[in-house]
Amino acid sequence: MESLIQELKTKIIEALHLDTVKPSDFKEEEPLFGTGLGLDSIDALELVVMLERDYGIVIQEREVAEKAFASVRALGEFVLNQRKPCSDGTQS
Amino acid sequence: MNDPVIRTASCLGLDGYGNDRIGWREWPPELRAALQRDEWETLKWSHLFGSDAPRFSRLDGLSRVGLMAVELLEVDWSRLQRERVGVCVETRLGSLATDVRFLETLSPSVFTYTLPSTVIGEICIRHRLKGPVLCLLPSQGAGGRAIEAAVEWLRQGEAAACVCLACEAVDKKVAGFLPLADDPAVRGWQAGALLLSRPTGSRRESPLGAGTLRDLARRLCGRPAER
Amino acid sequence: MESAPVIASCGAVTALGLGLEPLERALRENTSGLRAGNRFAGKRHQSNVAGYVPEVVLDELRATKPSHADAPAFLLAESALRQAEQGAGDWLKAVPPARRGLVLSTTKADVAALERLVGGHSCSVPARRHVLPGLLATDLAEARGLCGPVECVSVACVSGLLALQLGARWIQRGIADAVFVVGVDLVTDFVMSGFTTLKSLDPEGCRPFDRTRTGLSLGEGAGAILLTRQTRAPSATLNIAGWGSSNDANHLTGPSRDGSGLALAIMRALESAATAPEVIDYVNAHGTGTPYNDAMESLALQSVFGERVPPFSSSKGLLGHTLGAAGVLETMVCVIAAARGLLPGTPRLRERDPAVSAAVLAEPRAGVIPGRMLKINAGFGGTNAALVLARKGL
Numbered sequence: 001m002e003s004l005i006q007e008l009k010t011k012i013i014e015a016l017h018l019d020t021v022k023p024s025d026f027k028e029e030e031p032l033f034g035t036g037l038g039l040d041s042i043d044a045l046e047l048v049v050m051l052e053r054d055y056g057i058v059i060q061e062r063e064v065a066e067k068a069f070a071s072v073r074a075l076g077e078f079v080l081n082q083r084k085p086c087s088d089g090t091q092s
Numbered sequence: 093m094n095d096p097v098i099r100t101a102s103c104l105g106l107d108g109y110g111n112d113r114i115g116w117r118e119w120p121p122e123l124r125a126a127l128q129r130d131e132w133e134t135l136k137w138s139h140l141f142g143s144d145a146p147r148f149s150r151l152d153g154l155s156r157v158g159l160m161a162v163e164l165l166e167v168d169w170s171r172l173q174r175e176r177v178g179v180c181v182e183t184r185l186g187s188l189a190t191d192v193r194f195l196e197t198l199s200p201s202v203f204t205y206t207l208p209s210t211v212i213g214e215i216c217i218r219h220r221l222k223g224p225v226l227c228l229l230p231s232q233g234a235g236g237r238a239i240e241a242a243v244e245w246l247r248q249g250e251a252a253a254c255v256c257l258a259c260e261a262v263d264k265k266v267a268g269f270l271p272l273a274d275d276p277a278v279r280g281w282q283a284g285a286l287l288l289s290r291p292t293g294s295r296r297e298s299p300l301g302a303g304t305l306r307d308l309a310r311r312l313c314g315r316p317a318e319r
Numbered sequence: 320m321e322s323a324p325v326i327a328s329c330g331a332v333t334a335l336g337l338g339l340e341p342l343e344r345a346l347r348e349n350t351s352g353l354r355a356g357n358r359f360a361g362k363r364h365q366s367n368v369a370g371y372v373p374e375v376v377l378d379e380l381r382a383t384k385p386s387h388a389d390a391p392a393f394l395l396a397e398s399a400l401r402q403a404e405q406g407a408g409d410w411l412k413a414v415p416p417a418r419r420g421l422v423l424s425t426t427k428a429d430v431a432a433l434e435r436l437v438g439g440h441s442c443s444v445p446a447r448r449h450v451l452p453g454l455l456a457t458d459l460a461e462a463r464g465l466c467g468p469v470e471c472v473s474v475a476c477v478s479g480l481l482a483l484q485l486g487a488r489w490i491q492r493g494i495a496d497a498v499f500v501v502g503v504d505l506v507t508d509f510v511m512s513g514f515t516t517l518k519s520l521d522p523e524g525c526r527p528f529d530r531t532r533t534g535l536s537l538g539e540g541a542g543a544i545l546l547t548r549q550t551r552a553p554s555a556t557l558n559i560a561g562w563g564s565s566n567d568a569n570h571l572t573g574p575s576r577d578g579s580g581l582a583l584a585i586m587r588a589l590e591s592a593a594t595a596p597e598v599i600d601y602v603n604a605h606g607t608g609t610p611y612n613d614a615m616e617s618l619a620l621q622s623v624f625g626e627r628v629p630p631f632s633s634s635k636g637l638l639g640h641t642l643g644a645a646g647v648l649e650t651m652v653c654v655i656a657a658a659r660g661l662l663p664g665t666p667r668l669r670e671r672d673p674a675v676s677a678a679v680l681a682e683p684r685a686g687v688i689p690g691r692m693l694k695i696n697a698g699f700g701g702t703n704a705a706l707v708l709a710r711k712g713l
């Protein structure tokens with residue numbers, strides 16, 4: 001789980017162009033939105049795209065997204081619960 | 093005479109940057125070479141302005157060059173009624189480079205920049221401007237109506253001041269799709285900006301002469317003519 | 320406003336068909352031009368419901384100009400221009416080409432051509448030119464013999480109203496005697512994909528101001544409005560009395576939640592028209608059907624009009640959101656409705672959201688000749704624009 005969380009931190013930084021943020025800056029329990037990171041609704045959509053592209057997880061409803069993005073840890077748990085195998089049979 | 097005047101002017105492009113106060117400065121050779129290679133992300137906000145503007149790399153090329161040109165104007169916004177400052181943009185090629193990038197990435201944040209007028213939003217958000225807005229896309233050979241529109245706003249009292257911006261951000265790859273003859277005045281990455289207002293008697297002001305926005309900005313910044 | 324420019328004639332091609340007649344009929348019957356289409360079969364868009372111009376109409380236009388068969392932005396705009404020209408009185412014949420101007424309003428011009436170019440597919444010379452909105456404007460002006468000032472306005476969804484403002488100004492300043500303001504945009508894979516990534520589309524079709532609305536529907540088409548001085552076209556009954564625009568300075572894609580930016584644009588338009596809020600008889604809203612826009616817009620109207628919000632409606636369920644053409648086509652809705660003595664309804668609105676003002680019209684209201692109307696739009700980048708239309712003599 002911990003390596004997944006580190007991986008997610010890096011992906012969030014890349015996907016959202018958070019130039020001045022390092023993975024160590026993320027507090028895992030802290031909310032991703034509505035805090036000093038200044039993330040907005042477009043960022044949420046980018047994360048949805050990232051989840052689909054990198055983890056094969058499709059989010060259709062806003063409520064599901066809000067719960068999943070509650071914090072980095074919440075996102076990690078969401079991904080673990082949802083993750084599908086890759087086409088070659090391995091877990092992504 | 094109550095005709096609108098140019099309060100400040102700025103310019104930036106592949107060769108360098110400047111404004112009417114500091115004149116024209118060339119980029120360091122490495123940065124210049126990177127820009128010539130269309131590696132515009134190499135130029136960071138901190139190269140010009142000291143501290144990093146947050147989320148600068150989320151902006152597309154057009155918004156970045158436009159926002160930087162406006163920052164270079166060195167406007168003391170506290171002396172203007174921000175609510176009545178208008179923004180008028182002129183761009184021939186608009187968001188084309190970003191349009192192509194959207195086709196490649198289908199990214200939501202890229203999509204928000206697939207309009208030539210998004211740079212207006214960025215400028216207004218950063219400087220809290222709420223005045224009238226306009227974005228014009230002149231065809232080849234035309235141009236200069238951004239100034240005309242701004243002058244009208246000022247004359248009719250619809251704005252207290254106006255940011256006029258001419259900008260382009262098109263890389264060689266995208267230019268290859270376009271039906272234009274080689275026009276160095278248009279391709280590439282560049283912006284010229286003017287702040288117009290009624291005269292205030294400041295020494296830095298200059299009268300609004302004839303010429304396109306880009307030419308006026310270039311002249312006031314002491315930028316060398318293009319070869 | 321002194322010497323307010325008048326609306327002399329109009330032309331349109333929309334989801335309802337060619338010309339003003341189908342538009343007028345749909346207004347009276349409150350029907351919708353939205354339908355499920357298979358233009359993008361195989362693509363994963365959030366919705367396939369849009370205001371598509373009927374294929375049979377596009378085919379007709381292609382047949383009249385085979386050289387531009389793959390340049391629909393041009394074909395649609397030119398048709399609208401032609402109609403507006405033919406609908407003008409004899410006065411237009413006396414205006415030389417050098418005194419006729421064009422303002423084009425579009426967000427993406429012929430972006431379908433860009434898609435083909437990037438994909439390595441074939442593309443005619445005209446279509447390739449029309450990837451650039453400025454060249455589309457040039458070519459349209461040339462095709463219609465308009466040799467006066469030519470300009471292209473592109474400011475997201477407020478392009479149409481800003482184009483009308485610019486054209487009106489040219490008339491007032493005397494730099495042209497006849498100005499054709501034409502708005503055009505297409506329903507393309509590009510734009511459908513874009514709004515899909517923003518998750519902004521209603522899969523079933525937009526329902527403006529409805530309690531259960533979830534998103535917008537796109538639309539395509541072209542609308543042309545011919546402006547001139549009242550003295551040239553004395554039989555014209557409606558003029559552009561005032562205008563205004565503003566920026567929210569808040570967020571790129573979400574309007575200011577309190578509607579203050581839009582309210583500012585409205586106040587500026589009313590002031591420029593020397594018109595008090597109380598005398599506005601009807602408002603044609605932006606009303607896209609997204610949860611945020613419609614709520615914000617209702618707040619903006621309430622802040623300007625207080626207890627007495629005039630009857631208002633949205634035409635997005637009629638035509639779809641036609642982006643760069645919206646300001647022109649929706650102003651045309653006001654023109655047609657006023658001429659027929661009715662206030663338009665809001666097609667596809669079933670149950671009003673209780674948070675939206677009760678002044679919203681679901682059904683048209685007949686037997687009303689509005690004296691003054693307000694047309695408003697809001698767009699990406701926090702832009703807002705408003706136009707005041709007034710009957711001659713008021």
